[in-house]
Amino acid sequence: MHIEDLVKLAGGINNVYRVLLPEGHLSLAVEDPELVGALPSDAVLKQVISEWHIVDLSGDPVSEASLFDLGRKIEARQREKIKQFSHPTSCQYRPAWHIAGPQGLVNDPNGFIYHQGEYHLYYQWSPIGCSHTDKYWVHTTSQDLLNWEWDDVALTPSDWFDSHGAYSGHAVSLDNELMVFYTGNTRLGEERHRQTMQCAAVSEDGKNLRKLGPLIRELPPGVTEHIRDPKIIHREGRWLLFLGAQTTEMKGRLAVYHSEDLHHWEFDRLYGDELGDYGYMWECPDVFALDGDYYFAFSPQGIDSGSEYNTVPHQNRIARLTFGDNDEVMLSQLQTLDYGFDFYAPQSMQTKDGRRVMCGWMGLPDEWTQPSCRSGNWVHQLTALRELSSENGKLIQKPQKELETLRSEVREYELADSCVDLKTKTFELHTQLTWGSCLRLFEDSAYFAELLLDAENRRLIFDRSNTQLEEGDTIREVALDSDTVELQILADNSSLEVFINGGEAVMTARIFTPEAATQVSLKGAAKLQVYKLKAPQMPYLR
Numbered sequence: 001m002h003i004e005d006l007v008k009l010a011g012g013i014n015n016v017y018r019v020l021l022p023e024g025h026l027s028l029a030v031e032d033p034e035l036v037g038a039l040p041s042d043a044v045l046k047q048v049i050s051e052w053h054i055v056d057l058s059g060d061p062v063s064e065a066s067l068f069d070l071g072r073k074i075e076a077r078q079r080e081k082i083k084q085f086s087h088p089t090s091c092q093y094r095p096a097w098h099i100a101g102p103q104g105l106v107n108d109p110n111g112f113i114y115h116q117g118e119y120h121l122y123y124q125w126s127p128i129g130c131s132h133t134d135k136y137w138v139h140t141t142s143q144d145l146l147n148w149e150w151d152d153v154a155l156t157p158s159d160w161f162d163s164h165g166a167y168s169g170h171a172v173s174l175d176n177e178l179m180v181f182y183t184g185n186t187r188l189g190e191e192r193h194r195q196t197m198q199c200a201a202v203s204e205d206g207k208n209l210r211k212l213g214p215l216i217r218e219l220p221p222g223v224t225e226h227i228r229d230p231k232i233i234h235r236e237g238r239w240l241l242f243l244g245a246q247t248t249e250m251k252g253r254l255a256v257y258h259s260e261d262l263h264h265w266e267f268d269r270l271y272g273d274e275l276g277d278y279g280y281m282w283e284c285p286d287v288f289a290l291d292g293d294y295y296f297a298f299s300p301q302g303i304d305s306g307s308e309y310n311t312v313p314h315q316n317r318i319a320r321l322t323f324g325d326n327d328e329v330m331l332s333q334l335q336t337l338d339y340g341f342d343f344y345a346p347q348s349m350q351t352k353d354g355r356r357v358m359c360g361w362m363g364l365p366d367e368w369t370q371p372s373c374r375s376g377n378w379v380h381q382l383t384a385l386r387e388l389s390s391e392n393g394k395l396i397q398k399p400q401k402e403l404e405t406l407r408s409e410v411r412e413y414e415l416a417d418s419c420v421d422l423k424t425k426t427f428e429l430h431t432q433l434t435w436g437s438c439l440r441l442f443e444d445s446a447y448f449a450e451l452l453l454d455a456e457n458r459r460l461i462f463d464r465s466n467t468q469l470e471e472g473d474t475i476r477e478v479a480l481d482s483d484t485v486e487l488q489i490l491a492d493n494s495s496l497e498v499f500i501n502g503g504e505a506v507m508t509a510r511i512f513t514p515e516a517a518t519q520v521s522l523k524g525a526a527k528l529q530v531y532k533l534k535a536p537q538m539p540y541l542r
Contacts, residue, residue, distance in 0.1 A: 001026070001042060001056045003066045009043060010054050011035030013073050018051070018163045021067075022188040026056040048190060068213070071159035078156045082136070085127035086150070091376025092515040093494035096426045096535040097406060098362070099123065099140060099148055100381035105130050105368055108229075108284060108345035109359045109382055110137060111171035111180045114352055116206055119145055120178065121359065122154055123382060124168060130373035132365075135165035137182070139207070145351065145385060146402045147537045154201075154209050155182065161197050161214045162186065168229040168284055168345065172262065178203040179262060181241070183228035184214060194225040198243065200262075212263075220255055220267045222247050227255060229284045229345075232262070240327060241265060244282040244298060252282035252300050256329060271329040279303040279315075284345040287321060290356050291390040296321040296331060297346050297358070306336075309475040314364050316343050318395065335395065339478040340462060340498070340507035343383060356388045357400055362495060362508060369471045371512045372494065383508055384490055384497055398503040399490060403428070407531040415528060419443070419521030422530060429489040429520070430529040437524030441489070441496060442467070444517035449496060449509070453485055460485060460500065460507075468512040478505050492533075 003026065010016050010028045015036075018029035030036060033052040036045050042058040088094070088102040099121070100106060110122040119142045126133045137155035142148045155166040162184030169182030184199040197214035204210075219227060226246035233240050241257040253272045257265040272278065279300035286297040297318045305315060320333040337346060338360070346360035363380035373379050385400040407428065413420050425442060433439065435455035440448040450463040458480055465474040480501065488499040498507040520528065 001040075001058045001060055003062065003070055006043065006054065006056050007070070009037050009039060011037065014077065016070075016074060017077065018157075019067065019070055019074060019160050020053070020163055020186060020188060021062070021160045022055075025059070026062050027053045028055075029053050049192070064213070067160050068211075071211070075156045075158035078136075078158055079153060082127045082153065086153075089376040089378060091372055091378065093372040093512060094376060094378070095381055095492045095495065097146075097403075097533060097538070098381045098384065098492050098495065099538070101125050101127075101138070101378055102150075103377045104128060105132060105378075106361075106380040106382065107132075107135075107363060107365075108168040108361050109347045110168050110182070112347040112349040112359060113171040113173055113178070114349060115171070115173040115178045118143060118206065119349075119351075120171065120206070121148070121382075122171075122180070123361075124166075125153075130368050130370075130377065130379040132368070134163075135167060135185075137166050137180075139209075141207075144402060145357070145400060146405065149538070151207055155180075155211075159184070159211065159213070160186070161199055166199075170231045170286075170347065172232050172234075176204065178206050180209060181215075181230040181232055183230065185228070196225045196227055198228075198230050198241075198265075215263060216241075216257065216265050220245075220270070222249075222270065223253075223255065224248055226281050231285050231287055233287055235323070235327065240287075242285045242287050244285050245270060246281040250280045251277055252279040252302075254282060254285060254296070254298075254329065254331075256327070258327070268327070272331055275319075275331060275334070284347070286347055286358075288348050288350075288356060290388055293390065294321040294323065295319070295395075297337060297348065299344050299346075307477055309473060309477055311473055312364060312366070314344055314366070316346065316360070337397075338506045338508050340476055341464070341473060341509040342495075343506075343508040346383075348388065357385045358388055358397070359383055359385050360508070362510060364472065367472045370510065371468050371470065381495065386499075386503075386506070394504060396503040397506050398499060399488065399497075403490070403533075406533045406536060408534050410529065410531045413528045413530065414525075415520075415522040416525040417523055419519050420528075421519045422532075423518050424532055425491060425493045425515070425518055426533045426535070427491050428531040428533055429491065430487070431526050432484050432486045433526050434484055434524060437522065437526065439487075439523075440519075440521045441491065442511050442513040442517045443519040443521055444514055447513040447517050448519075448521075449511045449513070451487070451498065462498065462507050462509060464509060464511055468514070469510075470512075476507060476509075478507065480505070 020027040104127040134157040139151040139154035167183035198216035201209040243255040253270040256268040279302040283299040348358040
C-alpha cells in the first residue's frame with residue numbers, strides 16, 4: 001500500500017501525528033479514530049496503549065523518500081500546534097537571566113557551539129505540560145553568551161526514526177555548515193519496545209536544520225537499546241563519536257565510533273571497564289581538551305553517591321581521559337562536577353577567545369513536580385555557564401566572566417547573628433565564612449535555604465528542607481579542608497548556584513520560596529558583598 005493511500009484512509013494528514021515502522025509495517029498514529037475510513041483487508045485499526053494506530057499489513061516495501069516526505073508534513077503540523085506554547089507565562093519563580101522554556105518542561109542542553117561568529121545553544125523541550133513527553137529541540141543564539149534569543153524549534157519528533165523524541169546530542173561547525181548529531185527515539189508496540197538510532201541534521205544558514213536521517217542504525221554487540229547522546233570530536237585526522245551506553249549486563253559504558261567523513265561510522269568498542277560496575281547506564285558524554293589534557297564528563301545512573309543524603313540514581317561525574325596509539329580510551333581520576341541537587345547532562349564548548357565553558361540542566365530526570373508547574377506551567381531551566389580550568393591538577397569551575405556585566409549597585413553588609421532584607425532574589429553574593437557559621441538565603445518568616453558549615457566534620461551542608469520544594473532530596477554535603485570557606489553565590493528567583501573556595505567545588509539547586517522571601521541572615525559574623533543583577537535581553541526565554 002502506498003503511503004498516500006494509508007494517509008487518506010487515516011482521515012488525511014491533519015489526523016496523523018506519528019509515523020512508525022514496527023516490524024517493517026507502516027503504522028500511523030491518528031488523533032481521532034472516528035475519522036478513519038473503511039479499511040481494506042490488508043490494513044487494521046488498533047489501540048496501542050493510549051493511541052490509535054492504522055497499520056498497513058500488506059508487507060509492501062516503503063521507500064525512505066516517501067517516509068521522509070510524510071515526516072515533513074507531520075513536522076509542519078507539529079510546528080503549528082506548538083506555537084501556542086512558545087509564549088512565556090508569567091510566574092514569580094521564572095528566572096531573570098537563566099535560560100528557561102516559555103512553558104512546558106526543559107531538559108538537556110544540546111549542540112552547544114560557536115559557529116560563524118555566533119553562539120548556538122539548543123535544549124530539549126517537552127512543550128505540553130510539565131512532563132517528559134515527545135522531545136523537541138529549541139534553538140537559541142547569542143553574540144555574547146549572555147543575551148540569548150529564541151530562534152525557533154529546531155528539531156521535531158516527526159519521523160519514523162525519532163517519533164517519540166529527538167534526544168540529546170552535539171554539534172560540529174564545518175566551513176559552511178552546522179551539523180548536529182542526536183539520538184532518535186521511538187517506542188514500538190504494547191511493550192513500548194525502545195528503538196534507538198543515531199541521527200544527524202545539517203544547516204547551511206546556521207538556523208534551519210535539514211534532517212539527514214539515521215547514520216547509525218544498528219546496535220553494537222553487547223549493548224541494549226539504551227545507547228544515546230552522541231558527542232563528536234576531531235582528532236589526528238579523523239572523527240570520533242562517543243555514546244553513553246548500557247551493556248546487556250546492565251553496566252554503564254562509553255561506546256566509540258570512528259569516521260572519515262561524518263556520515264559513515266565504524267564501531268570501535270566499549271570502554272570503561274577500568275571503572276568496574278560503575279552504574280547501570282552512562283548518559284550525555286562530553287569529551288573535550290582542557291589545558292593539554294582530555295576530560296570525559298558524563299551522567300552515570302545507579303552509582304553510589306558517596307553521601308547518605310544523596311538518594312537519587314542520577315549523578316554527574318568527570319574523569320581524565322587518555323588516548324592510546326590507536327585512539328584506545330582509558331578513564332581515570334573520577335570526581336564530582338557538582339555536589340548540589342540539580343546538575344545533570346552538562347555540555348561544554350570553546351569560546352571564540354579560547355575558554356572552555358560548560359552548561360548543565362538544572363533538573364533531574366525523575367523530578368518534575370514543582371511549584372512553577374502550577375503557577376506558570378513550566379519546570380526546569382539551564383544552569384549558568386561556568387568556565388573550566390585546571391590548577392595544580394584540580395578542575396576549577398567559576399561563573400562565566402560575562403556575568404559581571406549584569407552587576408548594578410553593590411552593597412556591603414557586616415552581619416553578626418543578624419539579617420538584612422535585600423529586596424530582591426536576583427543577586428550575586430560574596431562572603432568568607434568561618435566554621436560553625438550558618439547562612440540563610442531566600443528567607444522570610446517561614447521559608448529559607450541554608451548553608452551550614454559543620455565544624456566537627458569539616459563539611460558544607462546545603463539544606464532546602466524549609467522551602468516550597470515538592471519533590472527531591474533536601475540535603476547535600478561536600479567535604480572541605482580549608483581553614484575558612486569562601487563563597488560566591490548566584491541567585492536568580494528560584495535557583496542558587498554556590499561556587500566554593502574559588503571554584504574548587506560547586507553546588508547547584510532549585511530553591512522555591514515566596515516572592516517576598518528576600519532576606520539573608522547569618523549565624524556567626526562575616527562581611528557580605530552583594531551585587532544586584534540586571535536582566536539581560538532574552539526574548540521568549542524568561
